[in-house]
Amino acid sequence: MTQQKEDRRIAPVGFVIAAGLLVLAAFVAKDAVGMGAVSSYAGIGPSAASWAVAAGLGLLAAGTLVSTLRGEVPTPEPSDRAAVLTIVAGIAAMIATISAGGGFIPAMALLFGLTARGFGRRALATDLGIGVVLGLIVYLGFTKLLALSLPQGPIERLF
Amino acid sequence: MLDSVFALAQGFSVALEPTKLLFALIGVFLGTAVGVLPGIGPALTVALLLPVTFKLDPTGSLIMFAGIYYGGMYGGSTTSILINTPGESASMITALEGNKMAKAGRGGPALATSAVGSFVAGLIATIGLALFAPWLVEIAIQFGPADYFALMIVAFVTVSATFGDSPLRGLTSLFIGLMLGLVGIDALSGQARLTFGVPELLDGVEVTTLAVGLFAVGEALFVASRMKHAPETIEPVRGSLWMTREDWKRSWKPWLRGTALGFPIGSLPAGGAEIPTFLSYTIEKRLTKHPEEFGKGAIEGVAGPEAANNASAAGTLMPLLTLGLPTSATAAILLAGFQQYGLNPGPLLFAERPDLVWGLIASLFIANAMLVILNLPLIGLWVRLLAIPQPWLYAGILVFAAMGTIAANPSPVELVMLAVFGLLGFVMRRYDYPIAPMVVGLILGPMAETQLRRALQISLGDPMALIESPLAATLLAIAALALVAPLLFRGLSRFKADED
Amino acid sequence: MFHSYKMVTGAVAALLVAAGLSTGALGQSLELKIMAPAAPGGGWDQTARAMQAALTESGAVKSAQVVNVPGAGGTVGLAQFVNAKGDGSQLMVNGFVMVGAILTNKAPVTLAQTTPIARLTAENQAIVVPANSPIKNAKDLAEALKADPAKVTWAGGSAGGTDHIMVGLFAKAVGVDPTKINYVPFSGGGEALAAILGGKVTAGVSGYGEFEGQIKAGKLRLIGIAAEKPVPGLDAPTLKDQGIDLAIVNWRSVVAPPGLDEAQTKTLLAAIDKMVKSKQWQETLKAKNWDDAYLSGEAFATFLQNEQVRVAEVLQSIGLVK
Numbered sequence: 018m019t020q021q022k023e024d025r026r027i028a029p030v031g032f033v034i035a036a037g038l039l040v041l042a043a044f045v046a047k048d049a050v051g052m053g054a055v056s057s058y059a060g061i062g063p064s065a066a067s068w069a070v071a072a073g074l075g076l077l078a079a080g081t082l083v084s085t086l087r088g089e090v091p092t093p094e095p096s097d098r099a100a101v102l103t104i105v106a107g108i109a110a111m112i113a114t115i116s117a118g119g120g121f122i123p124a125m126a127l128l129f130g131l132t133a134r135g136f137g138r139r140a141l142a143t144d145l146g147i148g149v150v151l152g153l154i155v156y157l158g159f160t161k162l163l164a165l166s167l168p169q170g171p172i173e174r175l176f
Numbered sequence: 177m178l179d180s181v182f183a184l185a186q187g188f189s190v191a192l193e194p195t196k197l198l199f200a201l202i203g204v205f206l207g208t209a210v211g212v213l214p215g216i217g218p219a220l221t222v223a224l225l226l227p228v229t230f231k232l233d234p235t236g237s238l239i240m241f242a243g244i245y246y247g248g249m250y251g252g253s254t255t256s257i258l259i260n261t262p263g264e265s266a267s268m269i270t271a272l273e274g275n276k277m278a279k280a281g282r283g284g285p286a287l288a289t290s291a292v293g294s295f296v297a298g299l300i301a302t303i304g305l306a307l308f309a310p311w312l313v314e315i316a317i318q319f320g321p322a323d324y325f326a327l328m329i330v331a332f333v334t335v336s337a338t339f340g341d342s343p344l345r346g347l348t349s350l351f352i353g354l355m356l357g358l359v360g361i362d363a364l365s366g367q368a369r370l371t372f373g374v375p376e377l378l379d380g381v382e383v384t385t386l387a388v389g390l391f392a393v394g395e396a397l398f399v400a401s402r403m404k405h406a407p408e409t410i411e412p413v414r415g416s417l418w419m420t421r422e423d424w425k426r427s428w429k430p431w432l433r434g435t436a437l438g439f440p441i442g443s444l445p446a447g448g449a450e451i452p453t454f455l456s457y458t459i460e461k462r463l464t465k466h467p468e469e470f471g472k473g474a475i476e477g478v479a480g481p482e483a484a485n486n487a488s489a490a491g492t493l494m495p496l497l498t499l500g501l502p503t504s505a506t507a508a509i510l511l512a513g514f515q516q517y518g519l520n521p522g523p524l525l526f527a528e529r530p531d532l533v534w535g536l537i538a539s540l541f542i543a544n545a546m547l548v549i550l551n552l553p554l555i556g557l558w559v560r561l562l563a564i565p566q567p568w569l570y571a572g573i574l575v576f577a578a579m580g581t582i583a584a585n586p587s588p589v590e591l592v593m594l595a596v597f598g599l600l601g602f603v604m605r606r607y608d609y610p611i612a613p614m615v616v617g618l619i620l621g622p623m624a625e626t627q628l629r630r631a632l633q634i635s636l637g638d639p640m641a642l643i644e645s646p647l648a649a650t651l652l653a654i655a656a657l658a659l660v661a662p663l664l665f666r667g668l669s670r671f672k673a674d675e676d
Numbered sequence: 677m678f679h680s681y682k683m684v685t686g687a688v689a690a691l692l693v694a695a696g697l698s699t700g701a702l703g704q705s706l707e708l709k710i711m712a713p714a715a716p717g718g719g720w721d722q723t724a725r726a727m728q729a730a731l732t733e734s735g736a737v738k739s740a741q742v743v744n745v746p747g748a749g750g751t752v753g754l755a756q757f758v759n760a761k762g763d764g765s766q767l768m769v770n771g772f773v774m775v776g777a778i779l780t781n782k783a784p785v786t787l788a789q790t791t792p793i794a795r796l797t798a799e800n801q802a803i804v805v806p807a808n809s810p811i812k813n814a815k816d817l818a819e820a821l822k823a824d825p826a827k828v829t830w831a832g833g834s835a836g837g838t839d840h841i842m843v844g845l846f847a848k849a850v851g852v853d854p855t856k857i858n859y860v861p862f863s864g865g866g867e868a869l870a871a872i873l874g875g876k877v878t879a880g881v882s883g884y885g886e887f888e889g890q891i892k893a894g895k896l897r898l899i900g901i902a903a904e905k906p907v908p909g910l911d912a913p914t915l916k917d918q919g920i921d922l923a924i925v926n927w928r929s930v931v932a933p934p935g936l937d938e939a940q941t942k943t944l945l946a947a948i949d950k951m952v953k954s955k956q957w958q959e960t961l962k963a964k965n966w967d968d969a970y971l972s973g974e975a976f977a978t979f980l981q982n983e984q985v986r987v988a989e990v991l992q993s994i995g996l997v998k
Contacts, residue, residue: 030607034348034607041355044370045355045358045370048369052367052369057365058633058636058637058858059364059629059630059632059633060637061629061632062365062367063362063364063365063367066358066621066625067369067370070351070354070355070358073347073351074351074352077344077347077348077351081344084344090607091607091608093607093608094405094406096401096402096405097400097401097402097404098401100400100401100404101400101401101602103400104396104397104400104574105397107574108393108594109595111578111591112591112592112595115582115591121582124578125579128571128575129571129574129575130571132396132567132570132571132574133567133570133571134567135400135567136400136403136567136570136571137403137567138567144567144568144571147568151572151575152575155575155579159583166586166741166742166744167579168586316870317870317873317874318874319870319874320871321871321876361748361780361781361835362835363834363861364835364860364861365835366834366835366836368781375747375748375751375752375783376747376748376752378748378749379746379747379748445867445871446867446870495870499869499870499873499890500869500889500890501869501870503867503870585747586744586745587745587746587747587752630860633860634829634858634876634877636826636827636858
């Protein structure tokens with residue numbers, strides 16, 4: 018995370034970020050073009066802010082490019098891709114379970130189990146079990162005590 | 177004013193009965209217990225727990241109600257500090273320094289300064305409410321769109337305090353936040369912006385979804401990615417669990433300054449609770465004797481914004497009680513709550529039902545005190561949460577983050593947004609981009625735009641309207657100064673350095 | 677104005693009743709699901725939860741469950757609701773606001789796809805001015821608007837909502853081009869009211885209840901309510917009595933999914949009828965200050981159709997829908 022002043026190498030990621038900002042700017046600008054002219058006594062309509070943001074993002078893309086070329090963008094430290102992917106898989110599994118009507122408790126169990134695995138735990142079955150218990154407590158607390166509705170699946174309908 | 181004092185004394189005589197104190201204690205306990213659930217901010221907490229109070233007599237329920245209100249507020253800060261998951265936008269700033277403190281074993285002092293600061297702020301603001309409400313509210317109403325716009329500009333300028341060491345990266349984060357602020361139906365024209373035909377996006381990006389995604393999910397991913405190379409160590413307690421002499425010394429002024437910002441801005445009909453917390457953070461960062469600690473867990477950065485947040489909450493009661501204006505989500509619920517007691521907030525309330533108004537204000541004092549009494553002993557318990565093994569701790573945080581999002585809006589689209597913001601938070605951490613400016617952009621962008629266009633619409637497009645009000649002109653001047661002054665100072669000090 | 681809170685607002689009283697649900701629900705065997713196409717808190721959610729309590733306590737149904745599907749003026753919920761074709765155990769709360777939202781959001785579904793059941797409540801819409809305004813009555817306001825529509829600024833709820841539509845209708849009624857109105861939308865309960873009280877705008881439009889306290893305290897002057905006939909027990913002139921042909925109410929209703937057979941529709945109509953006549957429901961109306969506007973079956977279907985036509989016309993004439 019620390020900026021290494023001596024190490025003034027060009028980090029390729031800077032180009033990616035600059036390009037990304039440019040794409041975002043283009044998106045916002047395109048959206049602004051698509052907005053019909055709305056007559057308003059204010060003199061400016063809803064597209065004015067879009068143009069301002071698009072211009073800002075464009076300038077920042079240019080700024081990022083310059084700063085990359087000057088070697089001011091730090092090269093990130095190594096990261097553990099497998100860990101990140103495992104947790105992302107957990108989040109994706111949670112969303113998929115809820116979308117498919119699998120219910121709140123299994124979704125939370127998957128999220129809990131896979132996140133713990135991402136953090137280096139090997140006992141997936143135990144962690145899934147903990148997730149089920151946690152999800153169950155939360156579910157009962159929410160629906161019974163607080164009268165809030167959470168997504169239901171086969172398990173939740175038992176209560 | 178003497179009448180007020182007398183009426184307040186009478187309110188206290190009722191509220192101080194032992195059974196009433198017990199109700200206050202139960203209220204604070206329930207409020208804190210529900211408020212600590214991430215994603216459940218004070219508004220929802222009060223809404224969910226209000227039914228509990230209806231089973232009591234009016235005075236008793238009012239007191240328990242006040243307890244729930246304060247408990248819910250405090251509960252939201254607790255999650256910000258302990259697990260980096262703000263329950264509402266106003267406690268986002270608290271997470272910046274508070275969570276850093278918690279990870280460095282200073283969670284105890286962070287929670288304590290937050291509790292005591294909330295107490296101090298609540299106390300002063302409630303006194304302000306009791307004594308000056310009718311006058312202050314007349315001033316507050318005079319605030320027009322141009323004045324609000326100027327206030328937002330001041331807030332924007334101060335955002336740079338959250339930028340970290342690179343203005344370029346800070347601005348990038350801010351502008352992505354502004355872009356997210358565009359998403360949804362434009363408030364003034366009804367036009368959809370950046371919604372790509374997804375109906376769920378028409379309502380815009382929810383601030384808590386962004387904050388929880390960036391802070392909690394992003395952080396979990398980042399910590400996991402660094403585990404093998406530079407494992408994070410969390411110490412539940414290092415040094416004192418309680419605030420040290422030094423902590424007190426560094427906290428009391430931020431509490432007072434935070435209160436001074438929070439109460440007046442909170443009492444403005446469109447002031448909100450977020451802006452005072454931003455301003456407070458900036459001011460503390462500028463005034464601190466320990467600038468090197470900011471970003472790594474400076475206690476001033478918790479004390480000030482927390483006091484500002486609580487004072488602004490008391491501030492919102494002013495337009496609510498005197499005019500019947502609910503100016504925040506929480507206030508709207510309080511209004512509904514009052515109506516259940518046969519209280520109809522509005523201009524006639526103070527005249528028609530002084531007993532209930534002063535009873536309520538006395539209850540606020542008592543609930544406020546009860547909050548500190550209940551929560552200080554609990555701090556030891558809270559920080560123990562951090563002793564949970566890391567995999568389970570972060571897995572639990574993600575479960576609670578998802579749960580909060582689902583509870584507020586049970587739609588897969590919202591969860592996908594949470595995941596996307598989580599990944600964004602991870603990428604930004606990895607490449608050293610600050611994340612707070614993005615949330616600030618999302619909050620302030622639409623507010624500033626709306627007020628600007630409202631002002632122009634009322635003036636029929638005449639930009640002079642933006643500076644015609646003396647207040648707006650003053651605020652804009654302050655903003656300009658705040659923008660230019662640091663550059664000047666930097667120039668000066670460089671000049672001095674050259675001389676040496 | 678409260679609809680526009682994005683955040684969860686006050687489920688309060690509704691939750692009270694929900695929490696105190698009685699168990700002794702006999703009678704019908706219907707297990708009902710009521711969709712509130714909004715977040716917990718706002719008007720539709722409160723209506724759904726009040727219905728839930730009244731339906732079960734009066735024994736009109738066996739059980740009732742409230743499901744919140746927030747988003748886009750209710751159109752997210754509506755899109756989901758029309759998929760429940762032929763399901764006679766579902767109801768959705770909706771209202772005047774949704775009619776407009778469907779058009780302004782270009783929703784792919786419409787209320788015409790649903791089976792109309794009944795209109796339940798209504799709220800009178802009112803126009804006010806600050807107490808020190810030179811405008812004394814509806815005629816003055818009409819004159820000012822005719823003189824220069826740009827200079828008459830109106831504060832009200834979200835763009836394309838009930839308040840906006842009402843201002844458009846007002847302009848039309850007095851012969852001013854509705855596209856020329858200077859309507860300033862505010863979100864959230866208090867903001868518009870603060871702007872009116874502070875004299876930042878010429879006039880304000882919202883539900884009467886929201887202005888009541890201020891009118892009684894003499895801080896706002898009531899110009900008129902947009903009711904068809906004078907409301908008994910309410911000291912408020914109607915716009916019609918002042919020669920302005922404008923009547924509009926902010927109503928709330930329930931609809932059922934598309935494709936119901938006659939028996940299913942009858943069952944739902946009967947359940948709602950029993951609910952509306954229950955003591956519980958009448959008490960809720962009183963406590964929440966909702967006007968009873970019960971209208972069911974065919975009569976409601978016709979009403980709904982007319983409102984859709986009228987709203988579409990107004991939104992087109994104020995330029996929000998092309």
